Amino acid sequence: xxxxxxxxxxxxxxxxxxxxxxxxxxxxxxxxxxxxxxxxxxxxxxxxxxxxxxxxxxxxxxxxxxxxxxxxxxxxxxxxxxxxxxxxxxxxxxxxxxxxxxxxxxxxxxxxxxxxxxxxxxxxxxxxxxxxxxxxxxxxxxxxxxxxxxxxxxxxxxxxxxxxxxxxxxxxxxxxxxxxxxxxxxxxxxxxxxxxxxxxxxxxxxxxxxxxxxxxxxxxxxxxxxxxxxxxxxxxxxxxxxxxxxxxxxxxxxxxxxxxxxxxxxxxxxxxxxxxxxxxxxxxxxxxxxxxxxxxxxxxxxxxxxxxxxxxxxxxxxxxxxxxxxxxxxxxxxxxxxxxxxxxxxxxxxxxxxxxxxxxxxxxxxxxxxxxxxxxxxxxxxxxxxxxxxxxxxxxxxxxxxxxxxxxxxxxxxxxxxxxxxxxxx
Numbered sequence: 001x002x003x004x005x006x007x008x009x010x011x012x013x014x015x016x017x018x019x020x021x022x023x024x025x026x027x028x029x030x031x032x033x034x035x036x037x038x039x040x041x042x043x044x045x046x047x048x049x050x051x052x053x054x055x056x057x058x059x060x061x062x063x064x065x066x067x068x069x070x071x072x073x074x075x076x077x078x079x080x081x082x083x084x085x086x087x088x089x090x091x092x093x094x095x096x097x098x099x100x101x102x103x104x105x106x107x108x109x110x111x112x113x114x115x116x117x118x119x120x121x122x123x124x125x126x127x128x129x130x131x132x133x134x135x136x137x138x139x140x141x142x143x144x145x146x147x148x149x150x151x152x153x154x155x156x157x158x159x160x161x162x163x164x165x166x167x168x169x170x171x172x173x174x175x176x177x178x179x180x181x182x183x184x185x186x187x188x189x190x191x192x193x194x195x196x197x198x199x200x201x202x203x204x205x206x207x208x209x210x211x212x213x214x215x216x217x218x219x220x221x222x223x224x225x226x227x228x229x230x231x232x233x234x235x236x237x238x239x240x241x242x243x244x245x246x247x248x249x250x251x252x253x254x255x256x257x258x259x260x261x262x263x264x265x266x267x268x269x270x271x272x273x274x275x276x277x278x279x280x281x282x283x284x285x286x287x288x289x290x291x292x293x294x295x296x297x298x299x300x301x302x303x304x305x306x307x308x309x310x311x312x313x314x315x316x317x318x319x320x321x322x323x324x325x326x327x328x329x330x331x332x333x334x335x336x337x338x339x340x341x342x343x344x345x346x347x348x349x350x351x352x353x354x355x356x357x358x359x360x361x362x363x364x365x366x367x368x369x370x371x372x373x374x375x376x377x378x379x380x381x382x383x384x385x386x387x388x389x390x391x392x393x394x395x396x397x398x399x400x401x402x403x404x405x406x407x408x409x410x411x412x413x414x415x416x417x418x419x420x421x422x423x424x425x426x
Contacts, residue, residue, distance in 0.1 A: 002294050005030030005287060019333045020276065024283040030290050037293075042286055049285025050278050053237060054160055059274035060240030061151050064247055065112040066270050068103065068221075071251025071258040074116045076215040077102045083211035085185075087202035090192020092128055093135075094185050096121050097142040101181040102222060104146030109153050110331075110368050113143035114376040122383045128198050134191070136384035137394025140376045142184055144365040144402055147331070148177030151225050154331055154364070156236060157281060158357045161288070161339050166236040167229045168425035172354045172416045174226075176362060176405045179415075183401035191397065217250055231423065277332060284336035297344040304345060311349040315410050318342050319363055326367020330375060334364050351413075354426065358416040359409040366402050369395050 009026030013019065024042070031037045068074050081098040088094055099117050104110075118139040125135035147154050150170030159166040191197075203211070221243060228239035251258030291297070304314050322342075325334050339360060346356050368376040371388055377395070381388045408415045420426050 002030065002291050002296055004033045005290055009287075013329070019330060020279040020283055023280065023287055023333060023337070027283055027286040027290060030287075034290075037290075041289070045286040045289050046282035049282045052160060054156075054166060054235070055278070055281075057151075057156055057166065057235075057237040057240045058153055058277060059270060060237065060244055061153055061156070062109065062112075062273050062277075063266070063270040064221075064240065064243040065103075065109050065116070066266055066273075067244065067247035067251060067258070068218075069112070069116040069119075070262065070266060071247055072255040073218040073221065073247060073250060074099075074103055075120065076218045076255075078117070078120055080211045080215035080219070082200065083203040083208045086200035088189060089199050090188050090197045091199040092121065092125050092130065093138050093188040093192055093197065096125070096135075096138050097145070097181055097184045097188060100139075100142040100145045101149060101177070102219070104143075104149040104152075104177065110143040110146045110365065111375050111379065113146040114139060114379045117143070118380050118383045122380070126384075130197055131195075131394070132384045132386050133390045133394040134195075134197075136380040136386055136391040137396075138184070138188055138398055139383075140369045140374075140380040140391060141395040141398030141402070142181070143376045143380075144368060145177050145181050145184075147361055147365050148173040148180060148358075148405075150174060150229060151236065151240070152361065153277070154335055154361055155357060157277075157332060158335055158339055158360065161336055162343055162353045162357060164353045164357070165425055167232060167423075168354055168420040169357055170226075170229050170236065171419040171423055171425065172358050173361060174419055175415055176358055176409060179408070180362075180401050180405045183404065184398045187397050187401060217254060221246055221250075280333045281336060284333055287337060288340040291341060297341055300341065301345050301348045305348075311346070311351065312411075314345065314349065315351075315359075318346070319359070319406065319410070322360060322363045323366065326364040327370050328373055329367070330373065331361075331364045331368060334367070335360055352417060352426070354420060355409065355413050355416045359406065362402060362406045362409055366399055366406075369399055 005026040008029040009022050012022035012025055027042060031039055031041055078095060078099045081095045085091055085094040085098055100113050103113050103117055122135045122139055126132050150173060152173055155169040155173055156166050159169040225239055225243055228234045229236045308314060343353060343356055368374050371392055377388050377392060381391050417426060
């Protein structure tokens with residue numbers, strides 16, 4: 001049954017069928033081949049997969065990210081970052097990474113980060129004399145920080161799939177996200193200095209203070225999300241609701257760059273993005289049910305115990321599979337499909353669900369920047385008007401930071417669990 005499901009899924013995927021429909025039709029094929037399941041299982045499991053209060057956090061963070069792009073919050077964050085690091089060699093490149101770190105603390109989406117930050121900074125970097133490939137590559141790679149620094153939509157979905165705290169997953173991604181961000185800034189500085197890229201005049205204290213005052217209210221938003229969900233003051237869903245209302249308040253009444261008449265269009269765009277994500281979650285839940293019914297995870301555990309009874313070797317194999325999957329499949333469906341398969345395997349060898357979730361997020365996040373289907377790569381390519389393979393080549397030095405973070409996630413448990421343990425989640 002699982003074999004039929006997977007064969008149909010991958011055939012449809014390579015034929016260009018949208019992932020949600022490919023997964024759904026694969027589930028239907030598996031159910032029809034089964035002797036003990038009925039088609040009524042499909043809608044039942046789909047509804048059960050998304051019928052959760054915690055799942056409301058997903059559309060809320062999607063809407064918060066969209067609001068930040070349209071209410072002037074993202075623009076002010078970029079201006080503030082420029083006042084801090086714009087004078088360093090390759091300053092606008094560093095601004096790109098730093099802005100992604102701040103914006104990632106609001107949107108939780110790498111794709112939203114690429115579109116919002118890239119739309120502002122890629123043309124600006126080209127005007128200043130940066131290569132278009134460098135501008136697009138650093139934008140693409142730095143956007144992966146958005147799925148590590150809380151809030152993270154993929155980690156939110158993983159937490160629901162794995163049955164762990166969303167707040168714990170949010171906090172677990174903080175150190176890996178900061179590590180990737182600062183490491184990419186060092187790489188950007190090194191490349192910029194070598195190639196002689198320009199920098200801005202150093203901002204005076206008064207200019208920095210002015211930039212801070214203009215962005216102070218915007219900077220409060222990531223703090224609301226970080227402290228609210230991290231310290232357990234509110235659930236991730238409640239914090240998401242506050243984030244939307246706060247961003248809307250700033251756009252309507254403080255910055256006044258967003259009009260009430262624009263709200264229906266923004267809601268519709270957010271709803272479309274949410275519908276795609278949650279449809280994928282719903283059908284992936286059904287596929288996971290089929291996989292668990294046939295005890296595939298237990299069979300994989302038994303296989304590893306027989307042929308490679310070593311956690312390091314198992315992690316190498318799992319990461320290789322996830323990387324290859326991430327190159328041909330989007331992050332969310334890949335996570336929802338493979339987390340239930342591989343999580344019992346690593347747990348059998350003592351690896352925590354939180355550590356494994358961060359490992360999966362970092363690994364599959366790299367796939368967002370790799371051909372042939374990397375969403376962030378395509379968006380950056382469209383903005384920079386450059387071939388995706390040239391942008392991918394330019395992004396490789398920055399993606400090396402993601403690989404280093406992935407290695408640390410695998411070999412050093414406190415890299416992911418220190419903050420959750422400090423806050424009492426584990």
